[in-house]
Amino acid sequence: MKKFLSLLFVSCIFFTASAQDKKPNVILIISDQHAGKIMTQRGYEHIQTPGIDKLAEEGVTFTRAYVAYPVCTASRAAMITGVMPSKSQPKLTEYTSIGQHMKTNGYETAYYGKWHVGNSKMGKTKGWHGFEKYEDLRNDTKIRNLSNDFITRKHDKPFFMITSYLNPHDCCELARNMSGVKDDYHDGPVEENAELSKTPPLPDNFNIPPNEPEGFYVRRTPDSTDMKMFRKHPVKYWDETKWRQYMYGYDRLVEKVDAHILTMIEKLEETNQLENTIIIYTSDHGDGHASHEWNQKMTFYEESVNVPFIISYKGKLSGGLIDKKTLVNTGLDIFTTISAMTGIEYDNSLLGVDLQPSVMKASKIDAAKRNYVVSEMNQLPVDGKSFTGRMVLTDRYKYVIFDGGKNPEQLYDLEVDPGELNPVTENPEYSNQLKAHREMLKDWMQISQDNFDISKMAK
Incomplete structure (x- = not known):
């Protein structure tokens, strides 16, 4: 135990701006259901993501970032509190929210987009979550507009904003529509019956492995006679064409959310705030994307549990670096890393690692490594x-x-x-x-x- 605790030792030396500089703004962008391997930084060639690419060019991309729990409510609860879901879920509001943490330490706070943090309701817990301005909504265009409006406002102190986009989660609607179970997209449709020549090939791991744990497959292929479950997992009757069309549609949903991210970066540039703004991009969980004949989350396969994770800070970080070694738990490490990069002390009982030494230029702090x-x-x-x-x-x-x-x-x-x-x-x-x-x-x-x-x- 002592050995592991030493690996989780969180440095008490924080990045602090010089007296002449303002403290940095912080924007945490959370998408929903973006699998980590579906990134140009990971060699995926079937998408164009100039927004995410721009963040990566000015920051560090961690390819070994894993969620605390591969489903939205629990994963988001972990990111907001820095505490594992099995511990926080029964008494979520007893743990400090990152919004309240940043507000208490001098930040103007805002949250726009999908909340879905445990079983909490944003309007009923504003005294706990600490976001002074907030809207819980699902339309990404509206979320982008609210976020950009907030960016362009006059700010008397540094701001901390979470922008929580829904897509590519509309892949659930895509799958239902492709299987005749009609549903509505939240931010515009994507092509559902793409020509096969336009679609990506099936992944190399399309097949289901032998001896798969029942904890994985119990939900995989419900029959259409069970509409409650079939609505969630409507893929039992798909052939290769359907799977590839699904992958194509999913990729377009990633591009949709990327377009919104790009406009936010441009808004920061227009208002001369980009060089004083830390931007973190991640997702609450991934998606099967046809691997193991799976189109959802709720498994420990890489496609579901591994997510994008970029820390971007123009001119301050080792820009363009792809970190393939550092093990990240997004649910634990976001809280500690944002605190450290803004010079804010945090509860040393948190088990997250400060990732700052892995990203800062000329850092003299030894990186806090964990072995699992x-x-x-x-x-x-x-x-x-x-x-x-x-x-x-x-x-x-x-x-x-x-x-x-x-x-x-x-x-x-x-x-x-x-x-x-x-x-x-x-x-x-x-x-x-x-x-x-x-x-x-x-x-x-x-x-x-x-x-x-x-x-x-x-x-």
Whole structure:
């Protein structure tokens, strides 16, 4: 435990602006359901994203960023509090909101867009969340306009704004429309029946791996006779063409939200605020994007749990850097990193890492490294079956365990099997790694006061 705590040591040396400079503004942009691999910075060639690309050019892109929980409400609760969902969800408002934290420390605060933070209601918790100006809404064009209006206002003190876009979450509406279950898009439609020649090829990991945990597949292919579940996962009858058309439509939704991001950057440039504004871009979870015949979140596959994560600060950071090593937990690290980069002290009981040393030019602070990140998941009851799971991810391996079902425990070697098609759980050559990852989870449970049931862990 002591060893791990030393890895999580958060530097007490903060980035502070010089006396002649104002404290930086901070904008946190959260999209919804953007898979980390669907980025030009990751080599994906089927999208054009000049907005995200511009952020990356002036900042650091972390390719190994993982959510605390691969579904919106819990992931957002973690980002707002810096606390793992299993701990915060039952008593969310007992933990400090990042909005209140920044307001208390001299920032003007605003939040525009999708809230969906646990079970809280924005209008009923304004004394807790701390955002002085806010609107909980789902239309990205309106969210962009409100954000740009806020940027252009006169500000007597530095501002902290969260802009929370809905897209590419309209891929859920896309999937329903493609399956004859009609639904309305929130920010304009995308093409649903693209010519096959225009669509991306199926991913290399389109197939479902053997011995898949039931905690993954219980929701995959509900029958159309069960409209409640089929509406959520309407892909049972899709052929290759449908999957590729879905991927095409999803990519266009990413471009839609990127266009809004670009206008925000341009607005900051027009008002001469870009060089004094830290911008962080991430998403609350990813999307299957046809990998493992999956079009949703709520799994520990890379497509669902790995997300974009860019810290951009024009002229101040190692611009254009692609960091492929640092392990990020977005739910924990946003709170601590924003605090550190703005010179604000924070509760040292938080388990997040300050990522500032990994991004600042000429930083003399040793980067606070961790050797693993953890994610959580509760699969809600389907046909009476529900599963709670944990994921432990290290530099090379991914360990997954659920509290029930078939094949509850899995280990993947991501270096030789990045598509997660061939679990090595039963391979004797990996027995030491399997034991090591079990111990990491036990260590984490002690540190984080996690009461996850590990009785299904093989002895």
